[in-house]
Amino acid sequence: MTNYLLKRLGALLPTVAVPMVLLFVMLRLAPGDPAAAIAGDSATTEEIAEVRGRLGLDASLWDQFLGWLGRVVRLDFGDSLFAELRVSGLVFEHAQVTVQLTVLALTVALLIGPFLGIAAGTRRHGLLDRVLVFGSSIGIAVPSFWLAVLLIAVFGVVWQVFPVAGYVPFSEDPVLFLHHLALPAISLGLVEAATLFRYSRAGVLDSLHQPFVTTARSMGLPERMVIRKYVFRAAVVPMVTVVGLTTGSLMGGAVVTESVFSVPGLGQLLLTAVQRRDYPVIEGCIFFIAVVYVLLNLLIDLLYSLLDPRIRY
Amino acid sequence: MTVVLDLDGVGKDFSAGPFFARRRTAAVTSVSLRVHAGETVGLVGESGSGKSTLGRMAIGLLSPDRGRVTVQGQPLASLTPGKMRTFRRTMQMVFQDSSNSLNPRMTLEDLLVEPFRAQGLHTRSQRRHRAAALADEVGLARGSLVRLPHEFSGGQRQRISIARALALEPDLLVADEPVSALDVSVQAQILNLFKDIQQARKFAMLFVSHDMAVVEFISDQVAVMRAGALVEFGSRDDVFDSPQQPYTRTLLDAAPSL
Numbered sequence: 001m002t003n004y005l006l007k008r009l010g011a012l013l014p015t016v017a018v019p020m021v022l023l024f025v026m027l028r029l030a031p032g033d034p035a036a037a038i039a040g041d042s043a044t045t046e047e048i049a050e051v052r053g054r055l056g057l058d059a060s061l062w063d064q065f066l067g068w069l070g071r072v073v074r075l076d077f078g079d080s081l082f083a084e085l086r087v088s089g090l091v092f093e094h095a096q097v098t099v100q101l102t103v104l105a106l107t108v109a110l111l112i113g114p115f116l117g118i119a120a121g122t123r124r125h126g127l128l129d130r131v132l133v134f135g136s137s138i139g140i141a142v143p144s145f146w147l148a149v150l151l152i153a154v155f156g157v158v159w160q161v162f163p164v165a166g167y168v169p170f171s172e173d174p175v176l177f178l179h180h181l182a183l184p185a186i187s188l189g190l191v192e193a194a195t196l197f198r199y200s201r202a203g204v205l206d207s208l209h210q211p212f213v214t215t216a217r218s219m220g221l222p223e224r225m226v227i228r229k230y231v232f233r234a235a236v237v238p239m240v241t242v243v244g245l246t247t248g249s250l251m252g253g254a255v256v257t258e259s260v261f262s263v264p265g266l267g268q269l270l271l272t273a274v275q276r277r278d279y280p281v282i283e284g285c286i287f288f289i290a291v292v293y294v295l296l297n298l299l300i301d302l303l304y305s306l307l308d309p310r311i312r313y
Numbered sequence: 314m315t316v317v318l319d320l321d322g323v324g325k326d327f328s329a330g331p332f333f334a335r336r337r338t339a340a341v342t343s344v345s346l347r348v349h350a351g352e353t354v355g356l357v358g359e360s361g362s363g364k365s366t367l368g369r370m371a372i373g374l375l376s377p378d379r380g381r382v383t384v385q386g387q388p389l390a391s392l393t394p395g396k397m398r399t400f401r402r403t404m405q406m407v408f409q410d411s412s413n414s415l416n417p418r419m420t421l422e423d424l425l426v427e428p429f430r431a432q433g434l435h436t437r438s439q440r441r442h443r444a445a446a447l448a449d450e451v452g453l454a455r456g457s458l459v460r461l462p463h464e465f466s467g468g469q470r471q472r473i474s475i476a477r478a479l480a481l482e483p484d485l486l487v488a489d490e491p492v493s494a495l496d497v498s499v500q501a502q503i504l505n506l507f508k509d510i511q512q513a514r515k516f517a518m519l520f521v522s523h524d525m526a527v528v529e530f531i532s533d534q535v536a537v538m539r540a541g542a543l544v545e546f547g548s549r550d551d552v553f554d555s556p557q558q559p560y561t562r563t564l565l566d567a568a569p570s571l
Contacts, residue, residue: 210413211408211410211413211414212413212414212415212416212417214374214408214414215406215408215414215415215474215477216416216427216431217374218372218374218401218405218406219401219402219405219427219428219431219432219477219481220397220398220399220400220401220402220431220432221427221430221431222398222431225431230416233418234418307418308417308418309418309420309461310417310418310461310463
């Protein structure tokens, strides 16, 4: 187990290094120049060159790379090119918001999806099952930002029970915090719930017909326990994968949904940084996302062994 | 001898085929059969003859479309779902495929404790104690109580299934092809285990198999099924030495002599 953990954590290094190097190269090859953006529209060629020199962007690509590498291995991403702010601080601040939003969205998804999946799976072809399957098809087909706009229209504009946009830190006012994040969390969570519903329903249907479930029934195990101990446990494993992967993509920033609600999360930070070619900020965001992805994958694999004793490391 | 299982004109239909041309076929047309305490009835027939369906109806896993199933004087059809759950301890089944009929996530001890838990019997420590005793009875080492199903061999897994079925001390045991997935040498061990335990516990057993040699070894009475109907019934020696039906003769001829 300890060996396994060390091996997996060791693999973290190359897994994060590869996208980071690719990112460095791609950013410099892509059109667009942060120096021109900083110097402004009316700047002369000399002024732009002066800014570029100040930012160290006039050195050869190789020299820039070596300097970058030296800083990145010390986890120092430097300052934003546009504001006198540390990248680490910026990423941390925005990631906090995204983590909060992700947790809320997952809570919504986990409260709805698996529960309805069991309800539908155990009543296959019933009215409830049909309605939920139809509903989940819509949920899967609809992008969360569209749902977001719909929710804003209904709950923000027509009934005015939720604010249409903005963010209040938890530490400032927990109630307002939830109030502001409710709609974004629901619009992200409902879409995830639809996927989770599909997986849990399929898992339940699959395990309901396993011979060992028949055996349990033939011993007179109450149906409630058959579902909980046999059927649901077997259905949970594939769901863990789905939850892990969607957590990863939510952490990467639900860019559009965050923009719709003006939630200052990682997605928004990344989007602005890309638009302005703010290299250090982009690199900081991507580094954070890559590390989170790797750790999430590790967590999923560890959860597997907890849920299924056949899997040992 | 008391009648434990009484099948009276029992039949079951299944619908099959494409949606617009769905047809109902009788898996079992109408079968009457009795199994007494301490007795083993071997049920033979080729695949699709309805033997497994009959076995499942005998312990109430399937409800018959026709006829009546009575176990220990209790008609199964008249039991409410709750009563049926409790009554299940009277009748247990050993399934053919032991690798799938055991929950892959449970250890041997959990698997052996499960029947007691299902019926809400005994305290926790009593259950563990009984689980260990069951393991002894079917010849599984106590040291293997912490192992998972996939860590056992096919024969050992079948021993687990037998132990689980015996845990509730049933009056009726239905064994559905319990040895057909095993090597011949292991088959003999498991068949002997069935015989020994039955002699000790005196339950009634319906033993479903397609293998004439197995049936000859284990049975007191033999029932031959074909296309959902019982075509011959008699004591083992009668059926094997002087079969009355041409179909039974065909089955006997088809069996390789060992």
